[in-house]
Amino acid sequence: MLLDGTVRAVAETIGKGIRSLTLGLYGEVVASQLLPPYAKLVASGQVFILEALSSTGKAPVQAAPVASPEWGVYNANPDGGKSLVLIQAGVMLNSGTxxxxxxxxxxxxxxxxxxxxxxYSTGAAAIKTCADGTPKKPAAFLINNPTLLGDTPAYTTLVGSFDTTTASTAGSSIVGWVDGLIVAPPKGILCLEVGAPAGSTALFAPFFVVAEVQL
Incomplete structure (x- = not known):
């Protein structure tokens, strides 16, 4: 009903010569994007940042990720509830080189x-806040070294996350954009592993940006 009414309203507007629509190759309406990509989603209170940057970091692995990733975000929503859509993930060097x-x-x-x-709260508790500045909290928990149930999932490397420099300054970070490629349904886990040579007692702590939405 809503779509039908919208189509008729647009057709009437065009028929009066007020304006015309710009169509793409496949007949889709081409619209201008006036706001940054996540502005409306953030404003609706559905984007959250979870981080353990002040907590005790963990060493990277020198092997393929397995069924016990170093970091994860658990979706505590009930069955049929909201999913966690991973937008961005990264790690910060806490200490070492x-x-x-x-x-x-x-x-x-x-x-x-x-x-x-x-x-996770070793050293300091993880922090979770809504990106719109309100006190809302996600139904999610930032966790360390969970043992996954079921088969080992396939991992992918984040574009933009690979770094080929050394760092010895606390706060040095790498980050990758996921843009919704990875989703955790209710009772699922978003998994993150840091792969790197051992370095000199290098310890990393994670941060995640997720959208909590009904899919």
């Missing part, structure tokens, strides 16, 4: 996972 070559690997755990009710 990194070695050449650092990559971020992400995946979505397969099937329902063990229920989680607390955030």
């Amino acid at each position: 990194s070695a050449l070559g650092i990559g971020i690997f992400v995946a979505s755990a397969i099937g329902p996972q063990t229920v989680v009710t607390t955030d």
Whole structure:
């Protein structure tokens, strides 16, 4: 009904010669984007940042990610509830000196996972805030080294996350954009692993940007 009314209203407007629509190759309406890509989603209170940057970091791995990733975000929504859509992920060097070559690997755990009710808090508690500046909190928990149930998921390296420099300054970070490629349904986990040579006692802490939406 809404679509039908919209189409008729547009047709009437065009018929009066007020304006015409610009169509793409496949007949789609081409619209100008006036706002930044995530502005409306953020303004609706559905984008959250979860980070453990002040917590105790963890060393990178020198092997392929397996069924116990170093970091994860557990979706605590009930069955049929909202999903967590991963927008961005990254890590910050907490201490030590990194070695050449650092990559971020992400995946979505397969099937329902063990229920989680607390955030990682070693050194300092993880922080979770809504990107719109309101006090809303996500139904999600930032966790360390979960043991995944089911098969080992396939991981992918984030574009833009691979770094080929060394760093010894706390705060040095790498980040990759996911843009919704990885989704955790209710009771699922967004997985993150840092792959790199050991360096000199290099410890990394994670940050995630997620959208909590009904899909």
